[in-house]
Amino acid sequence: MTNRLLSEVIFPGFQNSWLEQNHDGAVLEISEARLAFTADSYVVEPRFFPGGDIGSLAVNGTVNDLAMCGARPKFLSCSFILEEGYAMEELTRVVQSMRAAADRAGVSIVTGDTKVVDRGSGDGLFVNTAGIGVIEHRLKISPQSIQPGDAILLSGDLGRHGITILAEREGLEFESSIESDCAPLWDVVDALLEANIEVRCLRDLTRGGLATVLKEVADDSTFQLRVEEEKIPVSDGVRGACEMLGLDPFFVANEGTMIAIVPGDQVAAALAAMRAIPEAANSVQIGQVEEETNQRVILRSILGTDRVLDRLPGEQLPRIC
Amino acid sequence: MDYLDPYRDKKTVLRLADAIRSATTRPWTIMEVCGGQTHAIVRYGIDSLLPDEITLLHGPGCPVCVTPVEMIDQAIAIAGTKNTILCSFGDMLRVPGSETNLLAAKSSGADVRMVYSPMDALRLARQNPDREVVFFAVGFETTAPANAMALYQAREQGVENFSMLVSHVLVPPAMEALLEAPENAVDGFLAAGHVCAVMGIEEYLPIAEKYEVPIVVTGFEPVDLLRGVLMCVRQLESGRAEVENQYARSVRDEGNLAAREMMSRVFRVVSRQWRGMGEISQSGFAIAPEFAQYDAALRFPTRNGQYSDRLEEEACISGRILQGLRRPGQCPHFGTRCTPEHPMGATMVSSEGACAAYFRYRPAESVTGNSQDPQSHSTATS
Numbered sequence: 001m002t003n004r005l006l007s008e009v010i011f012p013g014f015q016n017s018w019l020e021q022n023h024d025g026a027v028l029e030i031s032e033a034r035l036a037f038t039a040d041s042y043v044v045e046p047r048f049f050p051g052g053d054i055g056s057l058a059v060n061g062t063v064n065d066l067a068m069c070g071a072r073p074k075f076l077s078c079s080f081i082l083e084e085g086y087a088m089e090e091l092t093r094v095v096q097s098m099r100a101a102a103d104r105a106g107v108s109i110v111t112g113d114t115k116v117v118d119r120g121s122g123d124g125l126f127v128n129t130a131g132i133g134v135i136e137h138r139l140k141i142s143p144q145s146i147q148p149g150d151a152i153l154l155s156g157d158l159g160r161h162g163i164t165i166l167a168e169r170e171g172l173e174f175e176s177s178i179e180s181d182c183a184p185l186w187d188v189v190d191a192l193l194e195a196n197i198e199v200r201c202l203r204d205l206t207r208g209g210l211a212t213v214l215k216e217v218a219d220d221s222t223f224q225l226r227v228e229e230e231k232i233p234v235s236d237g238v239r240g241a242c243e244m245l246g247l248d249p250f251f252v253a254n255e256g257t258m259i260a261i262v263p264g265d266q267v268a269a270a271l272a273a274m275r276a277i278p279e280a281a282n283s284v285q286i287g288q289v290e291e292e293t294n295q296r297v298i299l300r301s302i303l304g305t306d307r308v309l310d311r312l313p314g315e316q317l318p319r320i321c
Numbered sequence: 322m323d324y325l326d327p328y329r330d331k332k333t334v335l336r337l338a339d340a341i342r343s344a345t346t347r348p349w350t351i352m353e354v355c356g357g358q359t360h361a362i363v364r365y366g367i368d369s370l371l372p373d374e375i376t377l378l379h380g381p382g383c384p385v386c387v388t389p390v391e392m393i394d395q396a397i398a399i400a401g402t403k404n405t406i407l408c409s410f411g412d413m414l415r416v417p418g419s420e421t422n423l424l425a426a427k428s429s430g431a432d433v434r435m436v437y438s439p440m441d442a443l444r445l446a447r448q449n450p451d452r453e454v455v456f457f458a459v460g461f462e463t464t465a466p467a468n469a470m471a472l473y474q475a476r477e478q479g480v481e482n483f484s485m486l487v488s489h490v491l492v493p494p495a496m497e498a499l500l501e502a503p504e505n506a507v508d509g510f511l512a513a514g515h516v517c518a519v520m521g522i523e524e525y526l527p528i529a530e531k532y533e534v535p536i537v538v539t540g541f542e543p544v545d546l547l548r549g550v551l552m553c554v555r556q557l558e559s560g561r562a563e564v565e566n567q568y569a570r571s572v573r574d575e576g577n578l579a580a581r582e583m584m585s586r587v588f589r590v591v592s593r594q595w596r597g598m599g600e601i602s603q604s605g606f607a608i609a610p611e612f613a614q615y616d617a618a619l620r621f622p623t624r625n626g627q628y629s630d631r632l633e634e635e636a637c638i639s640g641r642i643l644q645g646l647r648r649p650g651q652c653p654h655f656g657t658r659c660t661p662e663h664p665m666g667a668t669m670v671s672s673e674g675a676c677a678a679y680f681r682y683r684p685a686e687s688v689t690g691n692s693q694d695p696q697s698h699s700t701a702t703s
Contacts, residue, residue: 170437243325245437246412246672303334303543305366307682312661317411317435317672 002207003311022220023142024065024204027135036071038062039130047094047125049168051160051180054127055097057255060184061206062131063105067186068202068258070141070193071133073105078112078129083122094125105184107131137193143220145200149264150289152225153271155188155257155280156181157233158210162252163241174244178237183256188280192260195273201261204254211250211309213259214297226298227287227309247316250299250309264288328542329365337547338370344554348374350506351553352499352645354492355513356383356673357541363678365543375550378506378645379678381495381598382513384460385412385671386643389594392488393418396457399486399621400431406449408442409457410464411435416670423457439471439485446475446483455617458487462516465489465606466580469587472608472615484617487608490593492516493524494604499644500532507645509553511539511546514568521576525564533562540568587612596667597640639666642675649679656680 011019018026025038040061047054059076066073078098082091102109109129139145161180166172185204192199201221203213210232218225234242234249242249256279262270267285274283290298297309327333353359359379362368368377381387397418400407407423414424414435427433436442439456446454458468468485475483492513499505512525517538525536535556539549549567556563566572586609593605608616636654641647649655649668659665661677668674672681 172437239325301365302329303331303365303367303370305369307364307366310681312681317414 021142024068025071025131025133027069027071034071034135036066036069036133036135037130038065038069039128040065041126041128043123043126044165045123046165046168047090049164049180050177051164052182052255053094053097054125055094056101057182058127058129059098059101059105059107059109060182060255062129063107063184063186064204064206064256064258066131066133067184067189068141068204069133069135070137070139070189070199070202071135072190073107073131073133073184073186076102076107076109076129076131078109078127080112080114081122081126081128082114082116083124084116084119086124091125094127101184105186139193139199141199141202143201143217146217146221146223146261146289147200147263148223148289148291150200150261151264151267151270151285152214152227152287152289153260153262153267153274153283154210154232154286155185155260155274155283157235157238157282158205158254158257159234159238159242159249159252161255162209163238165253166245167241172241174237174241178235178241181254181256183279185256185258185279187277188258188274189260191273191277191280192262192270195269197262197266197270197273199260199262202258204256204258206253206255208311209249209251209253210259211248211297212311214309215311217259217261218295218297221289221295222293224290224292224294224296224298225287226290226300228300229302230300231284231286233282233284251312251316259286261289325542328540328544330544334370334543334547337544337551341375341547341551341554342372344551344558345372345374346558348376349508349554349557350376350378351509351511351550352378352380352507353511353539353546353549354380354382354496355516355541356386356671356675356678357515358382358511358513358539358546359675360673360678361541361543362546363682367543367546370547371550375554377550379642379648379675380510380645381499381595381643382461382492382516383643383668383671383673383675384464384490385416386639386667386674387490387595387597388413388416388459388488389596390417390419391594392459392486393422394420395618395621395623396455396486397421397423397426397431399455399617400426400433402453402621404451405453405455406432406434406445407455407457408434408436408439408445410437410459412671412673413457413459416667417664439468440474443471443475443478443480443483446480447478450482452482453620454483455621456483456485458485458489461490461492461513462519462584463513465584465588466519466577469583472587472612473583475615476612481614484615484620485608486617487588487606488593489588489606490595491590491604491606493528494601495595495598496528497532498598498601498604500528500534502644504646507534509535509557510537511549511553512536512564514538514540514545514572517566517568517572517576519577519580521581522564522566522572522574529562529564535562536564538564538566538568538572540571595643597643599640637666639668639674639676642668649676650683652676
């Protein structure tokens with residue numbers, strides 16, 4: 001649905017070369033400086049969940065979009081749309097959470113706006129953040145930069161945010177407690193750049209999860225990507241929840257987990273750099289870019305058989321039996 | 322995850338694949354009945370581990386796929402009724418009726434809610450005493466006990482604003498319908514383990530005997546499926562036709578007696594329409610007379626003649642796919658005109674439908690044409 005809105009209405013309506021970079025943020029060259037610019041709106045329900053809330057999500061989401069452009073996040077804006085009657089104490093909690101998240105990510109929230117809409121015209125609280133980051137290197141971080149032989153690195157285990165939200169929203173209780181992975185990722189990217197890794201492509205694994213993101217990267221590149229199920233970490237809690245609900249963790253959303261595609265001969269250094277950052281302590285290589293130019297994503301299953309990973313039409317829905 | 326990992330163990334899987342290879346001397350066609358099994362087979366590439374002589378056919382066991390269009394239209398009509406909440410399981414929401422689906426009805430204002438259990442719908446009815454709450458009860462013998470329990474509880478608790486639109490179907494009559502068909506190619510069945518966990522294995526005994534067909538009650542993990550195939554092949558090779566239980570860790574011969582008892586109180590067996598297969602005698606459940614006040618089909622006035630009798634788009638072969646007579650890759654529309662976003666028929670709609678499983682895991686199948694026609698020796702009749 002969102003894909004169709006973008007391709008049929010929004011992209012044609014606003015058409016320009018910056019928008020066509022089709023990345024998490026736009027990379028802009030202004031005089032000597034290279035800046036990344038991005039925006040996102042947050043309408044998550046429930047607004048408070050284990051591991052985060054709408055405020056920390058709004059900061060980290062935008063920080064991560066900048067980080068995935070290889071940009072050091074600097075400044076954020078913050079706009080609230082409040083429904084009349086929304087509790088002031090809750091707004092205070094959200095603002096405090098945003099402040100804490102901004103401090104952790106090293107960004108300042110420097111401008112914003114607040115609107116109140118009539119009761120019934122909104123759903124409690126909507127948050128929009130926009131962000132500006134500075135690009136301090138000359139790399140072109142983009143799917144178009146990936147080459148056969150490059151390695152695909154994953155910063156942590158999959159699916160914690162999506163399952164946390166689903167469990168909270170639907171009142172599902174699982175034996176083990178699962179927390180959202182909501183976290184800023186710039187430190188991970190910074191560590192890669194500091195280690196002089198020739199980073200080819202970065203993506204955080206938000207909507208649609210790992211599988212969707214890999215397919216988007218393959219589509220925007222020329223090559224086939226191959227990943228191995230055996231190497232992709234999924235916690236027992238997330239796996240159990242997914243088994244029960246008939247969901248595939250490869251398609252579940254994350255808010256603090258990313259992939260980095262780096263040259264094959266720099267894997268060891270890249271993993272060492274990533275693992276030194278707490279948010280990416282469990283980084284692993286999960287696959288590589290191959291020579292075939294069919295823009296496919298192939299998953300080698302735990303049994304050694306191959307299958308294709310593709311986008312899902314719409315969101316995953318729990319199965320009947 | 323001790324209850325899963327041993328059943329996905331690569332060494333065990335490869336050893337079983339070897340055993341199947343050495344047990345097989347002739348070509349055999351085995352049908353897995355359940356869509357969950359189809360999903361696992363395609364997802365893990367189980368069929369690629371089997372010798373060429375073994376053909377797996379995908380059976381009709383996908384509850385979403387076989388729910389008739391009229392029932393979906395009726396659910397959409399009920400959802401659009403004033404002051405009504407319609408509850409359904411998630412994957413029913415996208416299934417097309419004759420004109421639209423429940424998700425679209427929801428976005429145009431109908432109160433449609435996704436629930437995880439019929440008891441959630443009953444709770445919703447208690448919380449909204451001034452509204453009608455209808456649960457769209459779809460599925461095989463697996464989901465029927467919980468639905469029966471919800472109706473029973475509704476009566477016990479005196480919840481009067483709760484009702485069910487029931488479209489339950491049963492596995493054994495569908496297997497018999499397949500075996501009766503003149504084009505039947507099935508040599509042996511992998512029966513659905515979870516269905517048998519509820520119903521037991523008795524009702525399969527006369528089928529195995531009458532049609533001389535081995536039936537192996539089988540689970541859903543790679544090791545289960547391969548063990549099921551091995552047991553089936555050994556029977557076929559030695560000329561036996563028995564009911565065997567591969568899934569003994571979940572299935573007792575008598576099934577779940579409490580669940581069966583609850584179902585027999587609340588439901589009665591009736592003939593049912595199957596999407597893509599037509600009417601099958603005594604093949605489903607309807608609400609028993611003593612629970613008639615909870616029957617949404619009676620509570621909400623039916624619009625006679627207004628529900629479409631259209632089954633599928635004419636060009637769609639999903640009926641033949643549900644019967645194992647064709648494979649998804651053999652349809653000219655697979656992956657082109659027909660996709661999960663714009664399904665032409667039942668088997669592309671549900672995540673458990675064979676076409677959807679192939680589309681998701683093997684989109685290349687139609688291009689490379691590497692699927693074998695299980696009926697290549699006979700003339701196509703569609």
